[in-house]
Amino acid sequence: MLVKLKVNGELRQADVPPETTLLKMLREDLGLTGAKLGCDVGDCGTCTVIVDGDSLNSCLMLAAKANGREITTIEGLATSADLHPLQKSFEELGALQCGFCGPGMLMSAKNLLDKNPEPSVHEIKDALSGNLCRCTGYTKIIEAIQDAGRELSGAAAGN
Amino acid sequence: MVTTVKDVKTGAEALTTDKELTAPAVKPVTLPSENPVVYPLTLPEPAARTQTPAVGQRASRPDGRLHGLGQTKYIDDLTFPHMIHAKILRSAHPHARIISVDTSEAEAMPGVFATLTGKEIPVNSFGPTLQDQPVLAGDIVRHRGDGVAAVAAVTEQIAADALEKIKVEYEPLPAVFDPVEALKDEIKVHAPNSNIYASKVIRKGDVDKALAESDHVFHREFRTQFVEHVPLEPHSSVAMWDGNGRVTIYSSLGRITLGREDLSRTLRIPQNRVRLIGTIVGGNFGGKNEITNEPILALLSKKTGRPVKCTYTRGDEFVSSTIRHPFIMDYTTGVNNEGKILARKIRLVLDGGAYCSWTGTTIGKGSILAPGPYNIDNLLVEAYAVYTNKTTTGAMRGFGAPQVCFAYESQMDDIAVALGIDPLEIRLRNAFSENSFSPTSQVLQSVAIKESLLQASDRFGWKE
Numbered sequence: 241m242l243v244k245l246k247v248n249g250e251l252r253q254a255d256v257p258p259e260t261t262l263l264k265m266l267r268e269d270l271g272l273t274g275a276k277l278g279c280d281v282g283d284c285g286t287c288t289v290i291v292d293g294d295s296l297n298s299c300l301m302l303a304a305k306a307n308g309r310e311i312t313t314i315e316g317l318a319t320s321a322d323l324h325p326l327q328k329s330f331e332e333l334g335a336l337q338c339g340f341c342g343p344g345m346l347m348s349a350k351n352l353l354d355k356n357p358e359p360s361v362h363e364i365k366d367a368l369s370g371n372l373c374r375c376t377g378y379t380k381i382i383e384a385i386q387d388a389g390r391e392l393s394g395a396a397a398g399n
Numbered sequence: 400m401v402t403t404v405k406d407v408k409t410g411a412e413a414l415t416t417d418k419e420l421t422a423p424a425v426k427p428v429t430l431p432s433e434n435p436v437v438y439p440l441t442l443p444e445p446a447a448r449t450q451t452p453a454v455g456q457r458a459s460r461p462d463g464r465l466h467g468l469g470q471t472k473y474i475d476d477l478t479f480p481h482m483i484h485a486k487i488l489r490s491a492h493p494h495a496r497i498i499s500v501d502t503s504e505a506e507a508m509p510g511v512f513a514t515l516t517g518k519e520i521p522v523n524s525f526g527p528t529l530q531d532q533p534v535l536a537g538d539i540v541r542h543r544g545d546g547v548a549a550v551a552a553v554t555e556q557i558a559a560d561a562l563e564k565i566k567v568e569y570e571p572l573p574a575v576f577d578p579v580e581a582l583k584d585e586i587k588v589h590a591p592n593s594n595i596y597a598s599k600v601i602r603k604g605d606v607d608k609a610l611a612e613s614d615h616v617f618h619r620e621f622r623t624q625f626v627e628h629v630p631l632e633p634h635s636s637v638a639m640w641d642g643n644g645r646v647t648i649y650s651s652l653g654r655i656t657l658g659r660e661d662l663s664r665t666l667r668i669p670q671n672r673v674r675l676i677g678t679i680v681g682g683n684f685g686g687k688n689e690i691t692n693e694p695i696l697a698l699l700s701k702k703t704g705r706p707v708k709c710t711y712t713r714g715d716e717f718v719s720s721t722i723r724h725p726f727i728m729d730y731t732t733g734v735n736n737e738g739k740i741l742a743r744k745i746r747l748v749l750d751g752g753a754y755c756s757w758t759g760t761t762i763g764k765g766s767i768l769a770p771g772p773y774n775i776d777n778l779l780v781e782a783y784a785v786y787t788n789k790t791t792t793g794a795m796r797g798f799g800a801p802q803v804c805f806a807y808e809s810q811m812d813d814i815a816v817a818l819g820i821d822p823l824e825i826r827l828r829n830a831f832s833e834n835s836f837s838p839t840s841q842v843l844q845s846v847a848i849k850e851s852l853l854q855a856s857d858r859f860g861w862k863e
Contacts, residue, residue, distance in 0.1 A: 276631070276681070331464055343469040375682060
């Protein structure tokens with residue numbers, strides 16, 4: 241079946257079998273391997289993408305259901321000119337270890353900061369409740385999100 | 400241009416001439432006795448944190464940028480032209496004899512390229528300590544995670560569907576799950592061999608005499624459980640067998656040199672025909688230290704002439720990859736009225752699961768560390784690793800050290816409470832100091848345990 245969607249601002253389409261998940265379509269048909277397959281049952285959050293302003297597990301969403309919707313993946317976070325503040329702070333504060341949870345963490349974090357640029361630690365933990373880091377680097381991840389949030393809200397205030 | 404002898408001479412002459420301009424014409428030759436070399440024997444003591452400019456500096460990971468951009472390529476992110484996908488059928492029983500494996504129906508399915516069974520593996524055994532583990536089960540399955548057959552198909556979904564068409568006839572055998580039961584050898588996992596496949600004994604002083612002379616004797620059994628590493632990246636490999644008989648394998652394996660040995664052995668080809676490429680690993684924690692599906696993929700690639708990929712499902716990870724050894728730890732400790740440990744007798748039983756894997760390392764490290772960081776003159780540690788019909792236990796962060804730490808520190812607390820001594824104080828009274836002997840009589844240096852305990856307890860306000 242033909243699925244058409246807008247990925248990172250670009251119209252993309254692929255002909256996929258009906259059982260294909262959004263994750264599989266992104267990775268195998270559109271070549272966007274940033275979202276990872278960790279558990280395939282919606283527990284680990286490595287496949288997190290943003291669909292129409294909500295972060296969700298792309299392994300649990302059928303590609304057909306994403307038809308006509310707007311998807312943002314980790315590949316759409318940076319511009320050709322600059323990294324997203326989250327990517328900068330994750331890199332600088334050592335929030336990425338083996339890196340496998342990173343794309344999912346970053347997408348959950350972006351979705352949080354889009355809605356709440358100055359989240360409390362509790363709100364960050366809540367937003368990341370669906371993302372596991374087996375290297376257990378949560379402290380630095382939380383610090384990096386706070387850091388990026390400060391930069392984003394600072395930039396907003398400056399404008 | 401052809402270099403002639405003349406050219407070379409000219410070059411050499413030019414070099415010596417140039418050198419002589421800066422170097423002394425005649426090098427003074429002196430015998431060592433005539434001119435003793437004086438080294439600066441009083442080297443300045445490097446102050447801590449100034450030994451290298453890197454210490455104390457913030458460092459960022461060289462791969463952090465790509466991780467954050469989602470551009471890091473893990474194995475499952477790789478794809479090759481005409482690549483097909485493999486799936487592995489797991490055993491239906493914890494212990495059974497395989498009567499027959501019929502793959503004909505699976506092979507007849509549209510989209511299926513090839514199947515593989517244990518009988519087709521050139522050398523069907525591997526392992527870092529003992530080579531007791533089959534790549535795919537041969538005659539006997541020893542736990543539910545044993546692979547019985549594999550399928551390569553055009554998509555993962557077709558490969559998964561084909562697994563259901565494979566007919567395996569089993570003759571179930573009695574299974575043993577409790578390591579203490581397994582010690583009795585009534586049901587043998589690797590018949591006719593004993594279930595006890597590794598042991599270690601450490602003796603020091605006279606433990607029975609010292610226990611008899613102790614003011615108080617404490618006894619308790621401690622148990623720990625299985626732990627799966629759960630790396631977020633499941634095990635994944637891609638194998639390509641080329642026309643020249645060489646195989647290239649991309650794998651999430653952490654130890655590629657050891658993996659190459661195992662591949663060479665199981666595929667029965669020289670190591671120079673095995674090219675094993677490890678890339679960035681999405682979490683290892685000890686669980687990616689040995690080969691898993693690599694020889695299967697190599698042989699499926701040989702059969703089909705295509706690159707073959709297999710990424711474990713989370714279910715495969717839990718049942719077939721190695722996990723942490725559960726320990727049953729029996730501790731008897733004799734102390735005097737001041738809380739000084741006079742003797743300690745320890746018996747460890749390691750649940751090894753179906754195959755050895757890294758048990759050799761685990762039992763060694765576990766036994767040596769079992770008495771804890773304390774000066775104990777009379778010691779007996781006996782450790783046994785036994786096979787059971789459960790998931791194979793292997794390397795995991797610490798190789799047995801965390802299990803015994805739980806036991807000896809729990810018992811220190813028991814003793815402190817019973818004798819009414821401050822738990823910090825009882826540790827300070829017994830802890831190693833500079834030049835203490837380890838349980839295996841290694842002289843220990845740079846021992847800072849007492850200072851560390853005092854500083855830490857000071858910082859978190861233990862006294863308050």
